[in-house]
Amino acid sequence: MKNQLKSLVLTAVALFAFSTTYAQTWALDKAHAKVGFTVTHLMLSEVDGYFKTFDAKITAAKPDLSDAVFEFSTDINSIDTGNERRDGDLKGDRWFDAAKYPTMSFKSTSFKKVADNKYKVAGDLTIHGVTKPVTLDATMVGPKQMPGRDGKPGPEKVGFKMTGQIKRTDFGVGGAGAMPVSEEVELRATGEFTKQS
Template identity: 50%
Template sequence: MKKVILSLAAGLFSLASFAQTWSLDKAHSNVGFSITHMMISDVDGSFKTYDAKLTSTKPDFTDAKFEFSAEVNSINTANDMRDGHLKSPDFFDAAKFSTVSFKSTSIKKGKGQNYTISGNLTMHGVTKPVVLKAVIKGPVENPRSKKPMMGISATGTVNRIAFGVGTSGATLSDDVAIKISGEFNKD
């Protein structure tokens, strides 16, 4: 009985000692999107102001919680007039809905470094489930700080019309490709 209790205590200590929070290194991260214009060309954009956090108690990150948010007013498509239109009530309505956010509900490990991250995306005041394909690299030791670091690249597609962002038509595709690439440091 004593061995069972010691073994259980060691297991709990091991999980507790792995419990960790990872913060985003914004200098080595990017939040981008791409939409098809006039059904012939892709227009890329990004959010300049964003943050993300990951917490996990398992080394394989299968119990991780991933949270992300971006400020709509930081949208950048390299065209000021288009950016202003995207921030207007015609699309994101930044004055009313200032952030886009995502909170994971589950993370499933696939082969190698591949994962599936399911969660809820809130955009334009509407929350819907989305699934992202992800690659998690690391953790590795940062050669300068000697602290653990890791990277996550996640991609997916969302239907902007389902979130009330703009209207459907021949000018813009309803689907928007999203790509998030983040480098995280262990707190």
């Protein structure tokens, strides 16, 4: 019995070590990526915003990325809605309080295929110092081997588009009720990732 238990433990350790050793990192190509959001102002018109400074990576051991783990972070101070006064207000303590909470981050906990190249990405989103579970819709294109120079194979790349909806008040951003901006916020992110050698 002891030998069987020992063998089982050693097998589990070996499998863990194997999966950890062969996990691949996919780095974000920031020149082909965008992170943004949309809110409704006065329940009349939509206002779009973006974050100029952000980073993301994917870690996966399987070639088809079916076990992918997504990690993302953005600098709240890089917010851009096309209006400097509004951007300054959003960075202030009434909204994001960027001086105290300068980073928004996300780390996935599951990645499940629902149809063709459509997936559900569940994970923990942190905004304004508050962490909540969220589920995003994802579309994956690839992975694809890109052409390189002189007819040689180039890097392997994959593209993702993710969208979802959250309530800003769940994260303590702004007040409820009489505030001129909708509580519902549409999130969206697109990007290309390159497999690291």
